[in-house]
Amino acid sequence: MSNVKTIEKYSKWTKSPIGGVWKSGSSNKECVVRNPYNNEVLVTFPYANKADINEAYETAERAQRSWGETSAYERIKVLEKVANLIEEKREEIVELLVEESGSSKLKANVEIDCSIADVKEAAKYPLQMEGSIRESLIPGKENRVYRDPVGVVGAITPWNWPFYLTIRVVAPAIATGNSIVLKPDSQTPISGGLMIAKIFEEAGLPEGVLNVIVADLEEIGDYFVEHPIPQVISFTGSTKAGQHVGSIATKHLKKPALELGGNNAFIVLDDADVDEAVSAAAFGKYMHSGQICIAINRIIIDRKLYPSFVEK
Template sequence: MSDKYSKLYINGIWRDGSSETIYDNVNPYNNEVIASIKLANQNDIDEAYESAKQAQKNWAKTPAEEKKKVFHRAVELMQERKDELVKAMVKEAGCSVIKASTEVMVSIRIIDDAVKFIDRMDSPQVFPSQVPGKENRVYRHPAGVVGLIAPFNFPLVSAIRCLAVAIAVGDAVVLKPDSQTYISGGPMIADIFEEAGLPNGVLNVVAFDPAEVGDYLVEHPVPRIISFTGSTTVGRHIGELCGRHLKRASLELGGNNPFIVLEDANLEQAVDAAIFSKFFNSGQICVCTNRFFVHRKHYDEFIERFVERAKELPYGNPSDPKVVIGPLINEKQVQKVLDIVETAKQEGARLVLEGQRDGNVVTPFVFADVNQQSKLAQTEIFGPIATIIPFDTEEEVLEWANNTEYGLSGAIFTQNLENGVTLSRLIESGMTHINDSTVAFDVNAPFGGEKASGIGHYGGDYGFEEMTTTKWISVQSEPNRYPF
């Protein structure tokens, strides 16, 4: 692994941060130190933002064909380096090879798709006016500089889905990956875009200790947009800061996602999706299923099938391509998950599969007969704990599905597709998938939530809108008549 991957990347220069603090990037499976990173201080943040501000002016004026060359080459390089990216994510995040490979594939699609936005910056929307002789045009302009804060669980996709669109439309980016997945979430991306020909300063990467730098990345006067993916608690704080400083906030936060198995569902199909929805990336996904609502007709059989499948999931060293359940990201997260298990037992939920701990690896726990108002049902778990709740009527399950502060994703299994659509529209979430997993992504679909699950969207035209500003220009081709 290149030495540059433990460095900051500011204005095209790979260098150590100016802080005295050193962060050890640790493999969560075996506690091996992967890299030691000398972190940034506020002076480094100043330099990164000023570099981005200056570079953005020239990048926005760069001809479209030159920008496209950068993107096409970035796609080629990411394809060439797929194995390197996968290995880095498996080491840093402890995720499975399957998950890391999927993340690289999705990231390539996002970069490739973002090319279409380059031409759209010079193609105004034209609409008629009630004023004779007037033509109205709406142009999209780059927003400027984007401050991007990405999480550990999907370090590559969470960064790429924002920065690819931002750079395509002419913005510049200062990226702060989670330090636990700094390499795959920052320097490896910067290295690819640097080799692809992206000008210095358009993309900058920093790592810092929040205790030292505080809110400076958000409050800094240069960025006009702050994009954050992470917990609702932190997201609320960032949203407050953005409101105070009149910055645009794009926040993708937590979820307590319902998975509903209706009376007419195909049970085999539902169980297949349920296992993936819960245990992909060991449950460390904002859109994974937290609550399984199963019609009483299928309840006992669903539990039986689900438990049998969960028992069979390979666990252990994530570098083994067969492993599905790897380690949780750190000891703190392991303890949080085990505390949730103990609380669920105390609340009287029926434990139908007891997991075990091996280092930071936690194997699946499954609870049935869960009270939908219990702490277990109302907590974003972010781990391999499944919560199963029986229901009798559609009215009942809709009420329960919406009984949460969150509103990110959901799933409904039914053979009556139109009824599924009707019920999906009544679920208070940004996304609901019929006969599919709660864990889903499409480059052209709006990915985002309602309520405490965030503000704004990624994906397609919706992400394009997030990273641009609109300007109305009217053209009066004949003299206008004024009232005085």
């Protein structure tokens, strides 16, 4: 029997940014990340526990005070750099998405394109955090409206489109002066969290603004949502899990931001090219095996084209 330990392919991703530094989780339990194609172990590392979650939230709260006062132009600079870095690291991210999340290369590239577009859009937000003076019902008075950061955001993101569905939450939150504690799915902790945190770090995001917690639900329970510091809990996932997260968040007077899938219609009108419509419908329904919240759920076809469409 050999005593030589196998070097795991993604062994550099054994630590998470918790409390402003990259460190190992404190749990006695291990997260084992596998390639869904062949069950190969990609990396093994300790989970984070409740103490790590508390440290991450407390650090995020401290970091947010200064980040929220950072000039809009500095925040824009970070986000523009993030978009550039994602493009520069495209091949690396594609390979990671293929091996960690079971993506095809086509799907992985679409995910990256969507992520870059969202970061560029979020880069517009810092200059929209403005105030206004409005009329009052009371004579001689005025109403002032300010757009301020909410503070700390707790985010729970899924495994199916891990890179994009995390970017979609992280980029706007950071752009508007918030800090964030992110809990990616434990099946895709690298593409759904650690890689993103490293990119933001390389882009110049200050320590502690983005923390990543990879945790076992059986160990932490609802603590991530119940913690007193986050003002907003963002969750992307199933309706059943979202109902639970939303109920816990509102019980503790936090704002839940829930994305629980879609029910998306594909409409074929009477003047459509049937071959093109069939091709588009198949792509929209079966890309990534249909494991996408924007996948087609219903196809509505004009009666005139129905027989030929169904046959094809």
